[in-house]
Amino acid sequence: xxxxxxxxxxxxxxxxxxxxxxxxxxxxxxxxxxxxxxxxxxxxxxxxxxxxxxxxxxxxxxxxxxxxxxxxxxxxxxxxxxxxxxxxxxxxxxxxxxxxxxxxxxxxxxxxxxxxxxxxxxxxxxxxxxxxxxxxxxxxxxxxxxxxxxxxxxxxxxxxxx
Amino acid sequence: xxxxxxxxxxxxxxxxxxxxxxxxxxxxxxxxxxxxxxxxxxxxxxxxxxxxxxxxxxxxxxxxxxxxxxxxxxxxxxxxxxxxxxxxxxxxxxxxxxxxxxxxxxxxxxxxxxxxxxxxxxxxxxxxxxxxxxxxxxxxxxxxxxxxxxxxxxxxxxxxxxxxxxxxxxxxxxxxxxxxxxxxxxxxxxxxxxxxxxxxxxxxxxxxxxxxxxxxxxxxxxxxxxxxxxxxxxxxxxxxxxxxxxxxxxxxxxxxxxxxxxxxxxxxxxxxxxxxxx
Numbered sequence: 001x002x003x004x005x006x007x008x009x010x011x012x013x014x015x016x017x018x019x020x021x022x023x024x025x026x027x028x029x030x031x032x033x034x035x036x037x038x039x040x041x042x043x044x045x046x047x048x049x050x051x052x053x054x055x056x057x058x059x060x061x062x063x064x065x066x067x068x069x070x071x072x073x074x075x076x077x078x079x080x081x082x083x084x085x086x087x088x089x090x091x092x093x094x095x096x097x098x099x100x101x102x103x104x105x106x107x108x109x110x111x112x113x114x115x116x117x118x119x120x121x122x123x124x125x126x127x128x129x130x131x132x133x134x135x136x137x138x139x140x141x142x143x144x145x146x147x148x149x150x151x152x153x154x155x156x157x158x159x160x161x162x
Numbered sequence: 163x164x165x166x167x168x169x170x171x172x173x174x175x176x177x178x179x180x181x182x183x184x185x186x187x188x189x190x191x192x193x194x195x196x197x198x199x200x201x202x203x204x205x206x207x208x209x210x211x212x213x214x215x216x217x218x219x220x221x222x223x224x225x226x227x228x229x230x231x232x233x234x235x236x237x238x239x240x241x242x243x244x245x246x247x248x249x250x251x252x253x254x255x256x257x258x259x260x261x262x263x264x265x266x267x268x269x270x271x272x273x274x275x276x277x278x279x280x281x282x283x284x285x286x287x288x289x290x291x292x293x294x295x296x297x298x299x300x301x302x303x304x305x306x307x308x309x310x311x312x313x314x315x316x317x318x319x320x321x322x323x324x325x326x327x328x329x330x331x332x333x334x335x336x337x338x339x340x341x342x343x344x345x346x347x348x349x350x351x352x353x354x355x356x357x358x359x360x361x362x363x364x365x366x367x368x369x370x371x372x373x374x375x376x377x378x379x380x381x382x383x384x385x386x387x388x389x390x391x392x393x394x395x396x397x398x399x400x401x402x403x404x405x406x407x408x409x410x411x412x413x414x415x416x417x418x419x420x421x422x423x424x425x426x427x428x429x430x431x432x433x434x435x436x437x438x439x440x
Contacts, residue, residue, distance in 0.1 A: 048185060061222070
């Protein structure tokens with residue numbers, strides 16, 4: 001057995017910006033985002049792969065960043081909630097969550113918006129069932145989900161023209 | 163590498179079970195070997211009579227595959243495992259190698275003819291899935307072996323199947339599940355395979371239930387016999403998901419519903435099925 005575990009150098013792109021870091025192999029992706037890159041919009045909820053608060057897109061796919069080691073994101077492109085707005089303009093999904101009151105405390109919201117983004121980037125006209133399935137891995141304890149579904153539907157309509 | 167690191171090394175596939183288990187201190191490996199950077203381990207190859215899955219094929223890739231459209235029971239399974247995020251990471255090889263009693267794949271693949279290719283320093287060997295799953299969290303893998311491929315035989319024409327899992331919410335394991343694959347000739351059941359999940363230390367093949375259907379016209383009476391035999395062979399534990407009695411009743415209901423859907427699919431009907439929520 002080796003005496004010590006060596007840190008590992010990784011390179012990744014987060015919200016379009018390249019980063020090089022040397023990290024402990026045990027560091028989770030969500031810890032890298034929050035602690036090393038100061039991107040605290042990605043939240044830690046349950047820390048046991050249940051609640052989806054830590055959802056980010058990794059190479060376009062929604063993943064729970066508390067259940068991936070930072071070293072596994074070497075070479076990957078990550079999108080967090082901070083990367084949604086462009087040039088000071090809210091992303092249509094962000095706008096729709098606000099307009100439809102798709103949040104109360106807001107803790108689960110970044111994760112929900114990224115799950116919504118994976119859905120809408122692959123399916124521009126999701127049915128109610130498809131929307132429910134897409135956010136089944138994101139737990140919200142405030143809203144009862146109705147306004148979240150309205151927000152996703154509104155975003156889908158607004159993104160169609162874009 | 164595994165033979166050098168010894169017994170304390172663990173392989174990391176999708177990590178959707180192993181990482182949570184490590185956080186909860188249920189698993190405490192001294193070494194983790196990440197398989198995700200090895201190329202060529204994620205594929206779905208459709209031959210004439212088999213479908214071969216690379217060990218690191220993600221559930222989401224199976225969900226979207228042509229193979230899963232051809233074999234609906236595979237689609238039922240892949241599309242319902244946990245949630246989108248877990249399906250984007252979790253792998254078929256990792257799921258089988260973990261051998262969690264509540265895992266979905268073993269239950270489904272027990273009803274198809276499935277083999278696991280195990281690769282180690284001594285070479286490659288093929289093990290039938292029934293021999294591969296030894297016990298809860300225990301497989302036939304030697305400590306210096308890994309799963310390289312999962313081979314599934316394509317069911318014959320006139321065969322239909324379904325996988326039904328009953329869950330309290332998407333990210334959790336099912337309370338109980340049932341896989342049913344039937345080959346029909348008109349109203350008569352030529353062949354039947356039924357497996358039960360989450361109601362024993364491993365997935366359980368319900369042989370008596372299969373015998374109750376084979377060669378029979380599927381009437382209310384024969385189906386009731388199969389359901390009764392399924393309940394009898396289930397060996398559930400009472401836990402936070404439900405009492406043993408509740409799970410036994412539930413798994414019977416799933417088998418009944420599964421037989422009805424399998425028959426319709428064997429006739430060529432398109433039946434959309436998803437995991438069932440409480």
